[in-house]
Amino acid sequence: MQAAREIRRQDTHVVIVFITAAPQYAISGYEVQALSYLLKPVPWFAFSQELKRSIAALQRRSADSVLVEAGSNRLRLTFSEIVYAESIRHTIVIHTLGDTISMSGTLKELETQWRGHNFFRSNSCYLVNLRHVNAVEGQECVMSTGERLRISRPRKKAFLSALVNSLGADPQ
Missing domain, CATH: 2.40.50.1020 (LytTr DNA-binding domain)
Known part of the structure; x- marks a missing residue:
């Protein structure tokens, strides 16, 4: 979370996705405007869908x-x-x-x-x-x-x- 806070401080447009085995920290992701939160073990299909969604979000943001x-x-x-x-x-x-x-x-x-x-x-x-x-x-x-x-x-x-x-x- 500390790394995410620092990243967000440097650039408010970075896409952040948390991948962790600890579901209790999902709420903390809102604090740094994370795009999403994936729980381990992450199935390949879920990971690939999230990667596509992250790239699309990045493309929308970079156009603006x-x-x-x-x-x-x-x-x-x-x-x-x-x-x-x-x-x-x-x-x-x-x-x-x-x-x-x-x-x-x-x-x-x-x-x-x-x-x-x-x-x-x-x-x-x-x-x-x-x-x-x-x-x-x-x-x-x-x-x-x-x-x-x-x-x-x-x-x-x-x-x-x-x-x-x-x-x-x-x-x-």
Whole structure:
């Protein structure tokens, strides 16, 4: 359980399945959001079904999140918590609902990696999560955090079009 707590502390999206002979600990699995709990001896069919279920859960989660390298740390972020990414002097700063994360790279690389997840390049400095745009006022978009980000004139029409299209998309 201690190892599961530490794993969960590091990454909230890891799939955890307990395999044990002690049924009294099954309740503890809820504490770390374990996907399931298998009792030994585990028949091959039950194990293979659980493995398929775990892989499916992982695939669903990975489609809604991204792994970023910030220095020596690797962090998993859900796309829904990313408000925008900003380029500052060859450094990318990812602004989430609760934190900022600095990493090396380019907005162009992020734009390619995050394609299909409702992000749009509003100007040369910002890659905006359209799900967090609350309003467009003049040449700025107002984000869910209250921040105002510049929209370049040449990109404004495409930005507004992408914003309208994102409103009709399935929520993440």
